[in-house]
Amino acid sequence: MKTGIPLEEAQTTLLELVRPVKECHVSLAEAVGRLLSQDIRTAINLPPFDKSPLDGYALQAGDTETASSENPAILQVIEEVRAGFVPEKQVTPGTAIKVMTGAPLPAGADVIIKFEDVARTGNQLKVMYPLQAGSNIIRAGEDVRQGELIAAKGTVLTPPLVGLLAGIGVAAVPVFSKAKVAILSTGDEVIDPSEKLRPGKIYNSNLHSLGACCSQLGAAPVMMGVVPDEQAAIVEHISRALALSDLVITTGGVSVGDYDIVPAALKQIGAEIIFWKVDMKPGSPIIAAQYNNKLIIGLSGNPAAAFITFDLIVAPLIKRMLGFESGLPPKISAILKDNFNKSSQQRRFLRAKVEIINNIRYAKLTGEQSNGVLKSMIDCNILIDVPAGNGPLVAGQEVSAVVIGRQ
Template identity: 40%
Template sequence: MKQRIELEAACELVADKLKSFSNETVKLVNSSGRVLAEDVRAPMHQPPFDRSPLDGFAVRAEDTTGASTETPVSLKIVSKLYAGDSPVKKIGPGEAARIMTGAPIPEGADSVIRQERTDWNDEEVEIKATLKPGQNYAPAGEDIKQGELLCEKGTLLRSPHLGVLASMGLEEVLVLPEPEVSVLTTGSELQEVGQELKPGKIYNSNNYMISTRLKECGAKVINSQVAVDEKDILRDRLAELIPGSDFLVTTGGVSVGEKDLILEVLEEMGAEIFFWKLAIKPGTPVVCGRLDDTIIFGLSGNPAACITTFDLLVRPTLIKINGLEKENLRKEKAIFIDDFNKSSSTRRMLRAWVVRTEKGNIVKLSKGNQRPGVLKTTLDCNCFIDIPAGSPPVESGAEVEIFRLPEIYN
């Protein structure tokens, strides 16, 4: 078991320990937010037939030669077509078909005149404009041609993609895996939301924060439980949650106190422990290991420390599997416009808010203090300022490196 390792080494170690995940075939209706595992090409034209883009009459353009308001041309109406109809009557010389938007253009017709340029009764239509072949005519494949690349491998599927794929009649798509994760929040002090708060207790905020964070970065939360700080109960909860989970995220019980029991219980259960403690602050207390095929992340119970190590360690691990790079952190530079008057013997991750300007990123500390047990700073945190170990206090105007969170947190 490694101890107090660097963040980057921890991420690499976990990545090396990941099991192989298989791509999934899912129903198109359930594919929003998933990432395509292969290119998708159009199996047919869209539209699949020549169709009218407006209400009017399908005609042969040559039959409208010389037609105008002053000298209309009269044609015989031989059929009427609505969207969804299948034309059976070919249009011959001197003939027209009444046609509605989206209806297939019948054989023989090569243009459509809008109804506003005509007068008609049940038998005949007067054409008041000369048409060119192909005028007001949407040919098969006008929108999408058969064989055209619709969506590339790695595309994050959203409503426009689903609309296009559905127009091709595709009922299923092959997507990258969706990791299945269980959550265990630990602590004898925890009380569930909705109950009257008892003396010495706090509400279980970590469950809501971590479960939601997991969903935001593309994981499927399959179970969520809470446990008090007692070895037998922790062992029972872990034994229940680990089977069937790709990952287990726990909060609390990973530091050095008498009731910090997660590491001890995992070792007694035979887990392989990859490392204990990260060389960052907040979030030093972290346990990471594996039992059977389940990767376990034991995070701090302190809310700010918990969310910091989740974003820096758990998030990139999940995204390696599901391909949601849009939801990953980005390393950028920014100008610090605040003051942080502490030296940093340990590498720090300061919760902060970054804004893009014409001159580049500017960043300031989140409102509230930077202690690991506070929640308020998570409300206006869209990045972490990475302060290297051994750094002096950070003054306004200094250039800093940041880990920028996805746009959804802006």
């Protein structure tokens, strides 16, 4: 078992141990945000036929070659076609068919003129100017052509893509299944928010915040509740969580105190400890283990520490399980807007918000930076990466940061 390893080693080691979960088909109503597990090509043209983009008349441009206001082309209206219906007649020289928006282009017609650009008396139509063949016609396949690749494997299903798939007649799409992530909190002091607060107790924020993070990523959280600081109870809950999920997350009980017994519980169930502690602050007391090809990640019980290690270490694993090729958070540089007066003997991540002002990227600290403070995570969308051995930071200096999921 390795201890105190660099963050990048922890990320790489764990990412090598996970693969996308199984594939399934979901309805379009459930598809947005999911990742395609297969390429999708269209079996039809879109639109599937030549059609009218407006209310007007379909006719032959040749009939209007010499048309003018003094000498209009006179045509006979022989039919009317609404959207959703097909013409029964064919346009021939000297005739026109009234068409509504979305109606198919009648056979024989090569141009459509707007209602407001003609004069009609009874079934007689007057066109006052020459028309160019092909005008005001939406051609079959103008949007997509039959056989065209619509979306490749690994594409995130967005609302426009869902609409396009519906437009080509796809009712269900192949996607990677949602990873099931079991989450449990340990600690005799932790109680559910539904309970009355009692002396010495605190409300369980980690279970709900990390469950929300999983949902935001597209995973399915499995809430396992609170477990007391008893090894047998922790063993029982982790064993049950493994049976119900693809990944297990615990919070609390991973440091070096007398009641930090998650490592012992993991050993008791026969899990292989991969590493314990990562060289970073906050969130150093993290443990990673594997049992029957499933990962168990034990995070700190401190709310901000749990959040930050989730973003940096757990979120990439969930993204990989959901089918993303690389789930590692992107890195950026920015100009610091605030002073940070502490030296950093250990690599430190500071909660901040990125702002763009006059095309320059700035990083503004979001509040208190201690392990237990959750409020400063609310507006946080980047983590400033402060190297070990760094002195205080001053406003105006350039800093490196990683982008996290709350935008």
